[in-house]
Amino acid sequence: MENLREKFKLRLAENNYKLTRQREIILETILENKQWHFTAEELFSEVRKKEKEIGMATIYRTLELMSKLDILNVLEFNDDSRKYELYLKESHHHHLICKNCGKLIEFNDQDIDYFESELEEKYNFKITEHKLRFYGYCEKCSQEIN
Template structure:
């Protein structure tokens, strides 16, 4: 994940943004929790433990910038909150989302990737992105 920080620095420079201490701390916090799906408030709480002077506005601005630079993705699972995750090209995956408790499960499936290739061939179409989300109920919520 160290290269993520370097990638961030490079993208900032390419787009004429400064690499500030606040941005560095926010990115480090995200990277420390690399398998973390987080919302802005959770990130704020984690960053605040390291530097109480960083405000919520800085968190939102940095998340916006990270998304603009294609370093994180917003996952819109429900209307109540936006959830973010690191965007790592080599780790394409999909999500199972529990409508009861909000639990997120990541999964990869070669069959879906093969299906994408079939669609491209069948329709002479170049797919450069897809997002697949399944909604339902986890075992714990079904057992309640």
């Protein structure tokens, strides 16, 4: 967790931003919930438990900044909603997304990594990133639909 805090401080400094108290509280909240996929509203709710003075506009600005500085990944969905997650290079993963309830399930698959290597070789193309999402219905929603 300390590495991520230092990474954020360094990225801010490199881009001429300051680590304000509000940004620090927002970052702490995100780091406390490392495996969390969250909306701006969910983050706001958690941050308000610590600091009542932080407003929604500050949350949106900070999320935008953290995304720009590669601290957060933005997960955009077909319905124009957004969720955020920490950007951790060492934990590349993909998502299964329920179209009914919005549940997110992370997964890793070595076959996909192998497929990526095959694409690079076949097309003489260096892949620097990819985002893979599968949409469908989680177990609970599948049972409700049928």
